[in-house]
Every structure is written in C-alpha cells, then in structure tokens.
Amino acid sequence: MNVVTALKFYITRMTEDSGPGMKVLLMDKQTTSIISLLYSQSEILMKEVYLFERIDTAAHNDTLKHLTCIVFVRPTKENIDLLCKELRYPKYGVYYIYFSNIIAKADIKLLAESDEREVVREVHEFYADYLAINPHLFSLGINACSEGLTWDPVHLHRTVQGITSVLLSLKKCPYIRYQHSSDMAKRLAEKIREVLSKESNSFEFRQESNPLLLIIDRRDDPVTPLLNQWTYQAMVHELLTINNNRVNLSHVKGISKELKEVVLSAEHDDFYANNLYLNFGEIGQTIKELMDEFQKKAKKHQKVESIADMKHFVETYPLFKKLSGTVSKHVTVVGELSSLVEKHNLLYIYILSFCLQLQKIKALIGNQKVRDVDTVRLVMLYALHYEKHASNDINGLVELLKKRNVSDKYIKLVYNILEYSGVNTRQSNLFDREAVAKITKKLFKGLSGVDNIYTQHCPLINETLEDLIKGRLSTQAFPYLGNMIMSRRPQDTIIFMIGGTTYEESLAVYNLNKQNPGIKIILGGTTIHNFKSFAEEVHHATSGILMRYKIGKN
Structure with a gap:
C-alpha cells in the first residue's frame, strides 16, 4: 500500500499509452496539483510532454494538430462542459481522455456527441483523485470541511470521491468502521458504503489481506494541531x-x-x-x-x-x-x-503547553516578544484542559488577550475551540493528569540534556491504531458499519481524519508501520494542518452555532 506508487503508475500509463511523439497535458487546477506533487517538470518532459495547459484557461487562438493531447481532469460538471467545448472545436490532433474518478455514463454520452470530428482515441477512468504527500499519507486539499459542526455538502461529496479514488487506486474493498461519537464520521461511512454498493463491479478485487477503512474525527483530538511540532517536515x-x-x-x-x-x-x-x-x-x-x-x-x-x-x-x-x-x-x-x-521562544512555549501553569501563561501573554498566535494557542489549550474546573480563569486570560490587542477573531477561537471540541464532544480523555505530570517532568529534565524534549507528545491516533493492531479497539466506540464484523485483525488499514490531519500524526503512522512488519497503515485527511489552517477549520466549523460561551462571561 503506497499512494505515491499508485498514482505514479497511472500517470506513467497516461504518457505511455498515448503513443510516441510530442504531447500536451491538459489539466484542471486540482489535477495540476496532483501531478506536480509527484513529478518535476523535467521528468514530465522526459515523457515527451512539452506543453502544459489548464482546461479552464486554455486559449484557442491557434491549432496545434501535430500534438497529441492527454486530458487529465476531475469528472466535474464544469470540466465536462469545458471538454465538450474543446471537442467541438479541437485545438490538437488527437485526444486521450483520463478522468481522475468514476465518470457517469450520461457524461460519456455528452462527450461522444460533442466529438463530431472523431478526435478522441480513448477514454479511461484512472483513479488519481487525491494528493499523495508521502507513501503512507494523502490529503484531499479541503480546507474547512464543515459549517455549523456538520458537513458542507460540497465537501462531503468531494471527500467521498477522494476516498473512493484511494480505495480503487490501491485495489481495496474494505470493511468500514467509524467513530461513534461523530455524526460526520457516520455520514461519511454511509456515503462510501453507497458507492461500494452502487459501483460493486469496480470493487471486485482479489484480496489476500483484510482491508479496513477507519473514519475518525479531528474533534476528538484538538490538542495535536495546537502544539508546535518538532520534526523537519512538520516544523x-x-x-x-x-x-x-x-x-x-x-x-x-x-x-x-x-x-x-x-x-x-x-x-x-x-x-x-x-x-x-x-x-x-x-x-x-x-x-x-x-x-x-x-x-x-x-x-x-x-x-x-x-x-x-x-x-x-x-x-x-x-x-x-x-x-x-x-x-x-x-x-x-x-x-x-x-x-x-x-x-519567538517556541521551545519554552511548547513546554508550557504541557504544564499549563496559569501564572506562567499570564506572564507570557504580557511578553511582547511572544507572537499573538502563540499566546492564543496556549489559552486554547488551557481552556480545553480546565473547561470543567470550577476555579478556571479562562475569562481572565481572555481579558489579558484583549489588553494585548489580539484580534477579535483569534480571541473568539478560545470559545470556538470549546464548541468544536469541548469535553462533552470528545470520545477520549485527552487530559490524563498522571500522564501530563510524567510528561512535564520529562520535559524539564530534557532542558538539561537528559531526555529528548522534542518528541514527548503522542497524538491520540497512535493509541487508536495500537488498539486496532492488538485487536482491542472498542466496537462500541468504533462500530462496524452494517454489522459486517471482521473475523481477523486487519493487515491493511486506511485511516481517514475528517477535519484534517497533521505531519505529527503522519510520523506516528510511519513509526507504527516500521514497528509492525506485515501491517500496513495509510493516513488521509481532508487537509494537512498547521495552527493557522486549524484555526480556520475551527472558525468555519463553529460559524452559525449559538455559542454557549460568551466573550467576557461564563
């Protein structure tokens, strides 16, 4: 299971199956990103592709009949309309059309009717409808997938298409499990099952292993994207x-x-x-x-x-x-x-993210060398940790942020994060006091060179996957869809995080793959977060929600 290899196979096929000679690659905005992640321009040139065009911006001033056109686009209504227009007045000699996902028969009929000059040689579905970041990591490039803590319908449809493409490119027809506490996870699971049922002919693979699709929700672990990350790619x-x-x-x-x-x-x-x-x-x-x-x-x-x-x-x-x-x-x-x-004193801020001592956070808010963004993420972590403590001083910290002239949008995030991922929302206990005390002790030891202080945080996904590997992942917390229970532990798992994943979680999956020969795990998310994009995710998800928490009031 390797998403980079899977997509490279398709792109090599496109360039080779279209025959020898000079070629042009006609793409849309998203397929341009998909290819640019995998190949440099010089590598594409070596495949006899000498011209790159966007279907939504291509000019039709002159014809280039000596060129073979490889079309690689997503099967959207807009792209079908643009392609029909292209075929009515063809700019190139012949066309090989590759859709990045399942295409409706009605759309194939439209294209056939538009191809009056019979320039189309072949039409294929090549399931390359996602961004392959690393061999075990993919993204759909969807920022802020929910509104009002429920799916944006457009983003739900795109997510279903993206996961379908991953399954088809890896040749997996999986069992499906989802996070019970998340309505969004259940809805996505049901939509994917509909596709597996409707397109059952496409999913008839010989499967030697037991594949599993596990759908989880970012809201169960808001801590990981709030912390600074310390590996090269993540930093x-x-x-x-x-x-x-x-x-x-x-x-x-x-x-x-x-x-x-x-x-x-x-x-x-x-x-x-x-x-x-x-x-x-x-x-x-x-x-x-x-x-x-x-x-x-x-x-x-x-x-x-x-x-x-x-x-x-x-x-x-x-x-x-x-x-x-x-x-x-x-x-x-x-x-x-x-x-x-x-x-920006980021190492000290990271340490403070674990012990969350009120007086030290207050002192940090008053330090003008510290960035606004770091004061806010600390207060958000404090709010999540002490939300149910009667003596918490969330409002006092918010007042200090106001005195510092932090923007209203950032200040609101302190209350937004409690709506998005407060204690009543989360399925898991993120703040085990004993574990936090141990980590804090290690961190302060690490400052004098005794321990490595950069890798103390363990994202929740690690615990979930370890339980899955050992066969003890709760079927109450993560039920199977449709009571289709696996008889054996999965060898191949695709875990997908609604609301975006992080490079720290990617590292956890990478390490689990290394530590467990014979087990293969791929991680995907609607996007790959840093703090800035996660803040946008939280802001969009809670827009339109009647806030239980008010600025300046409990």
Missing part, C-alpha cells in the same frame, strides 16, 4: 507552510532570487527524504554533515590541473551543482526555522 509546515511541496521564503531578509520559493519533495530530494522525520535537535547535525561533504567536493573541484581533471570535472559537475543547490536550500530553511524558534 517547515508549522512555521513556514508547505503548499504542494513548495515553501515561500520571500519574506526572509537578504534571500537570493533563486531561494525565494523552494521545493521540498521526498521524491526529488534525497536529503529531505532521509531527514523529514528527524527532530529539530538532530537536523542541525545532519545539516553540518551535508555542509562538510559539500566543502570536500568543492575543494576537489578547485583542483583542475590536467586533461583528466577537466574530464572528471565535466562529468561530475551536474551532481556537484545539484549538491550545491541542496545545501543552499536546506541551510536556508533550517536557518530560518532556528531563527523563528529562538526569536
């Missing part, structure tokens, strides 16, 4: 934001033109692939080793004294140049991460 997303493998560094003072936007792709960057799960304490050492290797090679390149030296230089220069680019990129990124951690 970059938290502090700089990764958008389709791209990171914008244009705000960095004195940044060179070529580093204003960098690509971080495990498929094309060996250093990133080997280090994305290393924590902040380890990444500094690996950067130093990378620098040392580069300096040794740079010295060798300076010694060009003979014809043999020149020949060697010419042969190795592309690799040297690539290494030079890798060094520049990662030294810049890690340097910026280090600067932000130090400048």
Whole structure:
C-alpha cells in the first residue's frame, strides 16, 4: 500500500499509452496539483510532454494538430462542459481522455456527441483523485470541511470521491468502521458504503489481506494541531507552510532570487527524504554533515590541473551543482526555522503547553516578544484542559488577550475551540493528569540534556491504531458499519481524519508501520494542518452555532 506508487503508475500509463511523439497535458487546477506533487517538470518532459495547459484557461487562438493531447481532469460538471467545448472545436490532433474518478455514463454520452470530428482515441477512468504527500499519507486539499459542526455538502461529496479514488487506486474493498461519537464520521461511512454498493463491479478485487477503512474525527483530538511540532517536515509546515511541496521564503531578509520559493519533495530530494522525520535537535547535525561533504567536493573541484581533471570535472559537475543547490536550500530553511524558534521562544512555549501553569501563561501573554498566535494557542489549550474546573480563569486570560490587542477573531477561537471540541464532544480523555505530570517532568529534565524534549507528545491516533493492531479497539466506540464484523485483525488499514490531519500524526503512522512488519497503515485527511489552517477549520466549523460561551462571561 503506497499512494505515491499508485498514482505514479497511472500517470506513467497516461504518457505511455498515448503513443510516441510530442504531447500536451491538459489539466484542471486540482489535477495540476496532483501531478506536480509527484513529478518535476523535467521528468514530465522526459515523457515527451512539452506543453502544459489548464482546461479552464486554455486559449484557442491557434491549432496545434501535430500534438497529441492527454486530458487529465476531475469528472466535474464544469470540466465536462469545458471538454465538450474543446471537442467541438479541437485545438490538437488527437485526444486521450483520463478522468481522475468514476465518470457517469450520461457524461460519456455528452462527450461522444460533442466529438463530431472523431478526435478522441480513448477514454479511461484512472483513479488519481487525491494528493499523495508521502507513501503512507494523502490529503484531499479541503480546507474547512464543515459549517455549523456538520458537513458542507460540497465537501462531503468531494471527500467521498477522494476516498473512493484511494480505495480503487490501491485495489481495496474494505470493511468500514467509524467513530461513534461523530455524526460526520457516520455520514461519511454511509456515503462510501453507497458507492461500494452502487459501483460493486469496480470493487471486485482479489484480496489476500483484510482491508479496513477507519473514519475518525479531528474533534476528538484538538490538542495535536495546537502544539508546535518538532520534526523537519512538520516544523517547515508549522512555521513556514508547505503548499504542494513548495515553501515561500520571500519574506526572509537578504534571500537570493533563486531561494525565494523552494521545493521540498521526498521524491526529488534525497536529503529531505532521509531527514523529514528527524527532530529539530538532530537536523542541525545532519545539516553540518551535508555542509562538510559539500566543502570536500568543492575543494576537489578547485583542483583542475590536467586533461583528466577537466574530464572528471565535466562529468561530475551536474551532481556537484545539484549538491550545491541542496545545501543552499536546506541551510536556508533550517536557518530560518532556528531563527523563528529562538526569536519567538517556541521551545519554552511548547513546554508550557504541557504544564499549563496559569501564572506562567499570564506572564507570557504580557511578553511582547511572544507572537499573538502563540499566546492564543496556549489559552486554547488551557481552556480545553480546565473547561470543567470550577476555579478556571479562562475569562481572565481572555481579558489579558484583549489588553494585548489580539484580534477579535483569534480571541473568539478560545470559545470556538470549546464548541468544536469541548469535553462533552470528545470520545477520549485527552487530559490524563498522571500522564501530563510524567510528561512535564520529562520535559524539564530534557532542558538539561537528559531526555529528548522534542518528541514527548503522542497524538491520540497512535493509541487508536495500537488498539486496532492488538485487536482491542472498542466496537462500541468504533462500530462496524452494517454489522459486517471482521473475523481477523486487519493487515491493511486506511485511516481517514475528517477535519484534517497533521505531519505529527503522519510520523506516528510511519513509526507504527516500521514497528509492525506485515501491517500496513495509510493516513488521509481532508487537509494537512498547521495552527493557522486549524484555526480556520475551527472558525468555519463553529460559524452559525449559538455559542454557549460568551466573550467576557461564563
């Protein structure tokens, strides 16, 4: 089970099955993102694709009949209409059409009627309708999937399509379990079962393993996206934001033109692939080793004294140049991460996120070196932890945020998070006092170098999956849909988180896969969160809700 391999197989098939010769790739906005995550432009060029067009913006000024057009689009009404228009007045010689998901027969009929000049050679369904982030991690790119704590119908439909595509691309027809406390999880499970039933012919696979689809809700663990994250990939997303493998560094003072936007792709960057799960304490050492290797090679390149030296230089220069680019990129990124951690006191804030001592939080709110965003996330964590404590001072902390002139939208988040994920909503006990005390003790030990302080938080998903692997996941808390109970423990599990997942949870799944040979787990989410996107998720989800908590009142 590897979502990157699954999607690459489809894209290779598209470029090879359309025959030899010059090709154009005609995509929509979403399929452009799907492909750009997997292939660099130079790799696509090697597949004889020399032109890239968007179906929604393509100009029809001139015809290019010598080109074969590979169409790769989502089967939406808008795309069908645009494709019908394209086929009525074809710009290219022949067309090979690939839909990223199941296409309705009525839409195929519309396309056939529009193809009056018979330019279409083939039409296929290639199930590549999701973003493959890592081999075990996918996203649907849906920000803020709910409103009023229920599904936005458009996002529900897109989520059903995305998960269907994952199942078809991995050739899995799974049993379905869902989080009992979540109406959204149950509704999504039922919608997916409808598709499995309606499209049963497409799901007739020979299955050697017992696959399971487990649907869970972000609202059961609001803590993980509220904490700073400390592995390389997670830190970059938290502090700089990764958008389709791209990171914008244009705000960095004195940044060179070529580093204003960098690509971080495990498929094309060996250093990133080997280090994305290393924590902040380890990444500094690996950067130093990378620098040392580069300096040794740079010295060798300076010694060009003979014809043999020149020949060697010419042969190795592309690799040297690539290494030079890798060094520049990662030294810049890690340097910026280090600067932000130090400048905004992020390690101390992380420690305080566990002990949540009221006086220390108050002092931090008064510290102007600390970012507004970090004061708010601490108060949100405090509110979640002490919501039911009679002596809590949630309102006192909110008043301090107001005095600090934190924006109203951020202040409201303190109450929004209680509506979104308060104690009455959560299925699990996130704040086991004994466990928190142990973690806090470890953290303060870690400051003097005794323990690794970057990996103390264990997301709830880890516990859920460990229970599943050991065969003790409660069927009351996570019932099977339609009483179809598995007789054996699942070997292949696709776990999907409504409301978005995080890179920290991706790391937990990666480690569980490593620790349990023979067990394969893939994690998906409506999106991949950092604090900023999670704040938007909470804000949208609670919009239109009659708030039980009022600003300035209990």
